[in-house]
Amino acid sequence: MRHEIPPRSGTAFTLDRGQRLTVIDPQGEQVADLLAFRRDDIDEVISSGRTLDYASRIFLTTGDKLYSNRSNVLLEIVADTVGRHDFLLTPCSADTFRIIYGDTEPHRGCFGNLAHALAPYGIGPDRIPVAFNVFMNVAVDGASGALEVRPPLSRAGDHVTFEAREDLIVGLTACSALQSNNYAFKPIQYEIA
Template sequence: MTTDTETVHRIPPQSGTGFRLRRGEVLVVIDALGEQVSDLMAFAEDNHAEWLSSGRTFDYNETIYLTTGHVLYSNRSRPMFTLLRDDVGRHDFLLTPCSTETFELLYPPGTAEGHPSCFGNLVQAFAPFGIQPDQIPTTLNIFMNVLVGQDGRVNIAPPVSTAGQRLELRAEMDLIVGLTACSAEGSNNGTFKPIDYQIRRAQE
């Protein structure tokens, strides 16, 4: 599938991928069919001890609801992404990527056996770049609809994203990126669908 300029890649349901993203390039994450979450994590290409940080990002933007114009920061307080376009306005940066333990602790007994997970898919995606499992922190869960009550309790509601809606992120440094089509039933309104993405070249 192509556009006028760059290829649109498809991540199959319950899987993930890893790639390099150069400074100035724009990553476009597209909910191809609607109501599908995509977990994103990034590391500085030249130093894998620098990663995308939810805590620093919340601190410097003074909000947990990130959208167009916000900057996403690394654990070393350097800008990693700028959000250029947000069709949905609801994403999560509070919860960790689903893992085998997620399904063991939060889902019905027996669910975990053989169940794909975003954490497992990110481990595979980052392995060729030498990034280890314990280096993967909280992910930016694109299109995930997490509601926070007045008592602080969190509730995962169905995504509000519809088919074709997107989030565009401009890289502010050279990055290694991992991206998934989320594997957790509870995050995707009970279904699993693909995620599309595109890398737009840096503007000269």
């Protein structure tokens, strides 16, 4: 069964150990911010710092594992038709839109959408770390360190599949930030198998 996350919104759901989550970009050039918490102890959550350290790489793809703050594997990437995602930046938020875009009445962003979706699971906004930003294309200049948010490389139908290594609570969005999605807000789809 395929679920759809409308533009600029988010959701949360449980994923059992061994289940596979496929995140699909139905129209192309759309980002999905993904978070995963251990279901029986929500203080354990994916950690960009642990994961990038163990991978010795900032760009993750098929075969790479998403480690938690306690150095356990929570998710493994088992399929990826794109190969370029971001694990450096936190979900866009009202503050992002205020500080980067200068919005005076900012959208709550992926951060607000995730906080809303995760609240029923007892997960508060301060517990939201750097997300694994599926399809997000952030270029890094190795000399200057400059970051540049570029349009995703994903085309319509591209997808990434994650296998759960623990029982999880997952948060997932259709990203709300203009730069991330080449200035068009689109839905994200997902399937659980």
